Amino acid sequence: xxxxEQKTIAEIKEIIAPYSRVxxxxxxxCVKTCFAGGEDEVATLTSALRLAYNKDAKQxxxxxxxxxxxxxxxxxxxxxAAISRNDAVLSLACGAGVQAIAKRFYKVPVxxxxxxxxxxxxxxxxxxxxxxxxxxxxxxxxFGGICPIARCSKKLLNGPCGGSQNGTCEVDPETECAWQIIxxxxxxxxxxxxxxxxxxxxDWRSSNAGGPRKLxxxxxxx
Amino acid sequence: MNNGSYSRLQxxxxxxxxxxxxxxxxPRGTDAGIIQKKCSLLKDCVDAVNVTDNQTAxxxxxxxxxxxxxxxxxxxxxxQMVTRDRNRIALQxxxxxxxxxxxxxxxxxxxxxxxxxxxxxxxxxxxxxxxNLIHALRDMRxxxxxxxxxxxxxxxxxxxxxxxxxxxxxxxxxxxxxxxKIDAGVDFIQTQCVYNTKRxxxxxxxxxxxxxxxxxxxxxxxxxxKSAAMAKYMAGKVAGMDVPDEIIKRMEGVPKKKAAExxxxxxxxxxxxxxxxxxVHGVHIMAIEWxxxxxxIVEAAGLLPRPQLT
Amino acid sequence: MQPNITIFHCxxxxxxxxxxxxxxxxxxELNMVKLPCSGMVKDVFLLxxxxxxxxxxxxxxxxxxxxxxxxxxIRAQKRVEWTKKILDEIGLDSRRxxxxxxxPGDVNSAIDAIQQTISSLxxxxxxxxxxxxxxxxx
Numbered sequence: 001x002x003x004x005e006q007k008t009i010a011e012i013k014e015i016i017a018p019y020s021r022v023x024x025x026x027x028x029x030c031v032k033t034c035f036a037g038g039e040d041e042v043a044t045l046t047s048a049l050r051l052a053y054n055k056d057a058k059q060x061x062x063x064x065x066x067x068x069x070x071x072x073x074x075x076x077x078x079x080x081a082a083i084s085r086n087d088a089v090l091s092l093a094c095g096a097g098v099q100a101i102a103k104r105f106y107k108v109p110v111x112x113x114x115x116x117x118x119x120x121x122x123x124x125x126x127x128x129x130x131x132x133x134x135x136x137x138x139x140x141x142x143f144g145g146i147c148p149i150a151r152c153s154k155k156l157l158n159g160p161c162g163g164s165q166n167g168t169c170e171v172d173p174e175t176e177c178a179w180q181i182i183x184x185x186x187x188x189x190x191x192x193x194x195x196x197x198x199x200x201x202x203d204w205r206s207s208n209a210g211g212p213r214k215l216x217x218x219x220x221x222x
Numbered sequence: 223m224n225n226g227s228y229s230r231l232q233x234x235x236x237x238x239x240x241x242x243x244x245x246x247x248x249p250r251g252t253d254a255g256i257i258q259k260k261c262s263l264l265k266d267c268v269d270a271v272n273v274t275d276n277q278t279a280x281x282x283x284x285x286x287x288x289x290x291x292x293x294x295x296x297x298x299x300x301x302q303m304v305t306r307d308r309n310r311i312a313l314q315x316x317x318x319x320x321x322x323x324x325x326x327x328x329x330x331x332x333x334x335x336x337x338x339x340x341x342x343x344x345x346x347x348x349x350x351x352x353x354n355l356i357h358a359l360r361d362m363r364x365x366x367x368x369x370x371x372x373x374x375x376x377x378x379x380x381x382x383x384x385x386x387x388x389x390x391x392x393x394x395x396x397x398x399x400x401x402x403k404i405d406a407g408v409d410f411i412q413t414q415c416v417y418n419t420k421r422x423x424x425x426x427x428x429x430x431x432x433x434x435x436x437x438x439x440x441x442x443x444x445x446x447x448k449s450a451a452m453a454k455y456m457a458g459k460v461a462g463m464d465v466p467d468e469i470i471k472r473m474e475g476v477p478k479k480k481a482a483e484x485x486x487x488x489x490x491x492x493x494x495x496x497x498x499x500x501x502v503h504g505v506h507i508m509a510i511e512w513x514x515x516x517x518x519i520v521e522a523a524g525l526l527p528r529p530q531l532t
Numbered sequence: 533m534q535p536n537i538t539i540f541h542c543x544x545x546x547x548x549x550x551x552x553x554x555x556x557x558x559x560x561e562l563n564m565v566k567l568p569c570s571g572m573v574k575d576v577f578l579l580x581x582x583x584x585x586x587x588x589x590x591x592x593x594x595x596x597x598x599x600x601x602x603x604x605x606i607r608a609q610k611r612v613e614w615t616k617k618i619l620d621e622i623g624l625d626s627r628r629x630x631x632x633x634x635x636p637g638d639v640n641s642a643i644d645a646i647q648q649t650i651s652s653l654x655x656x657x658x659x660x661x662x663x664x665x666x667x668x669x670x
Contacts, residue, residue: 008621009618009621009622010621040574040576043576044574044575044576044579044618047576047579047580047583048579048618048621048622050583051579051582051583051622051624051659052622052623052624054583055622055623055624055659153335153337154306154332154333154335154346154348154351155348155351156332156348156351157351157353157354158351158352158353158354158399158402159351160390160391160392160395160399161332161390161462162385162386162387162390162414162461162462163334163335163390163461163462164390164391164392164462165390165391165461165462166391167391167392170335170338170461170462171335171337171338172337177391180391180392183392183395184392192398195395195398195402196398196401196402198353198357198402198405198406199353200354200357201310201349201350201354201358201369202349202350204349
């Protein structure tokens with residue numbers, strides 16, 4: 001899923017400062033799961049903002065609304081009426097959701113309330129970890145299902161580097177060395193030979209380095 | 223291993239002489255005088271001098287430019303090049319430029335992560351890794367082509383080096399990685415500083431058993447300790463460094479003003495240990511901001527004069 | 533004006549907090565919210581209590597290791613800490629929100645906690661600030 005984190009209240013206050021009627025718009029998919037922008041977070045943020053404005057004796061009108069998925073037009077439409085009642089939308093979706101709203105509602109300022117951080121997994125309740133960079137050319141089969149592009153701090157394809165010690169990354173001792181895990185996993189799979197082969201430089205064209213990407217599914221386009 | 227001769231360092235090694243290299247960090251500024259001063263301390267006591275490439279991700283004068291200053295001062299440089307800051311386009315271009323300026327040794331590194339440096343807010347590159355860089359250099363030199371396969375006019379012909387850390391984890395995998403570097407085309411290896419001689423010996427034995435030691439020149443790294451505090455700092459804070467407790471105890475066991483002397487003594491003992499190992503072909507003395515001691519160490523180790531080449 | 537305190541309490545602490553004999557000892561307006569477990573408390577409930585005019589909010593949870601739902605009181609503690617961060621971000625002084633662990637039926641500890649809260653209220657501005665209150669009344 002896409003993982004995100006709500007911006008600080010101070011930053012959100014600054015972003016919405018020019019507007020007097022703001023729709024706080026949540027998304028019920030990824031950002032809900034990571035506690036950044038679902039219905040509950042919309043309620044909490046709105047309450048916190050009201051308290052903050054009240055404390056400063058300032059007036060603002062905040063409306064709450066959450067759609068199932070902000071990156072799909074079909075769901076966005078449900079928010080039309082609420083959007084038209086307000087001066088601006090504070091979107092708690094990921095960057096894709098924010099831009100989907102911007103595309104659909106040409107004249108409405110859309111503001112981000114969340115920092116989109118990574119594609120990750122729920123490692124345990126309350127802990128999310130980055131697992132994928134979306135490079136467009138998956139080689140997990142070679143690396144025992146552990147991605148060195150996303151999980152090695154230096155994106156090494158022929159790792160590990162000299163800084164791997166006691167299974168942790170030199171950049172942050174709280175981070176596991178991806179290469180240590182790759183080696184352990186391939187050893188247990190009896191596939192360590194995968195690493196004896198030289199791995200050639202990555203072709204980054206399939207990644208974002210090739211410019212904005214598009215996926216076309218002819219069988220679904222009418 | 224290539225047997226043509228591109229550099230003085232290569233000639234020393236292929237003659238079977240025990241090579242001595244040192245290290246020079248470029249200044250954080252444009253003062254070439256600082257490099258000249260370091261050159262005067264290192265001249266005639268080593269075969270070549272490594273020039274670091276923004277080491278520990280601190281912005282310094284470029285490695286290429288500093289290498290040229292070394293050449294002008296009569297010292298053969300080993301240009302270090304990290305893949306952290308440049309993509310493959312810039313790396314290849316800089317390699318060609320460096321060779322055109324007379325730089326004939328290169329040490330391929332991935333580089334310290336920028337989060338350790340003076341500008342942790344920078345974006346890193348890591349387009350390719352050090353293994354890929356070695357491969358690219360070998361292809362340039364031996365096939366005369368760049369990474370796209372384009373035939374170069376007068377391709378760069380460099381003596382290709384890489385680093386190895388016999389002390390990092392996972393230990394068993396370190397030899398496999400050495401094998402990969404050799405396959406990729408590396409001619410010489412400079413290792414992380416040796417303090418843990420036992421573990422270094424285990425690593426050499428593994429390399430020997432795998433038939434790797436004979437395929438590459440291994441130059442072992444040493445760093446003289448200045449103080450007990452430095453020993454403890456390196457043991458605890460420097461990634462991939464292995465300083466055993468007995469070394470720290472030795473440094474602590476002498477009065478403060480004798481500590482530097484003790485550090486040099488340890489360094490000399492390590493060098494004589496390394497010279498006994500037939501698969502170690504040289505020593506790389508990394509006297510960090512202590513270049514004035516290199517001459518003394520090389521002399522005391524009985525490694526002077528350096529071989530004169532024709 | 534009497535301070536306004538909202539108390540979220542676990543039903544295992546008090547079956548019904550409204551019985552608390554605070555009237556004689558304590559000069560404040562109390563709003564009691566019963567929860568099947570303190571772990572059901574959420575950041576938004578706590579914030580809304582402040583929005584509704586509470587000067588302070590107390591969460592009364594079972595002592596550590598005594599939650600019938602194993603970790604409800606630990607969750608409550610975590611949520612209270614989270615909400616305290618939000619209050620500080622807003623500038624509303626997080627000290628006005630506390631969690632106290634209280635053994636089942638320990639009325640005296642509960643009253644102590646309330647009294648302590650009232651006396652600490654003197655240290656920080658009321659919620660909402662007096663100026664806002666006056667504006668609202670006017």
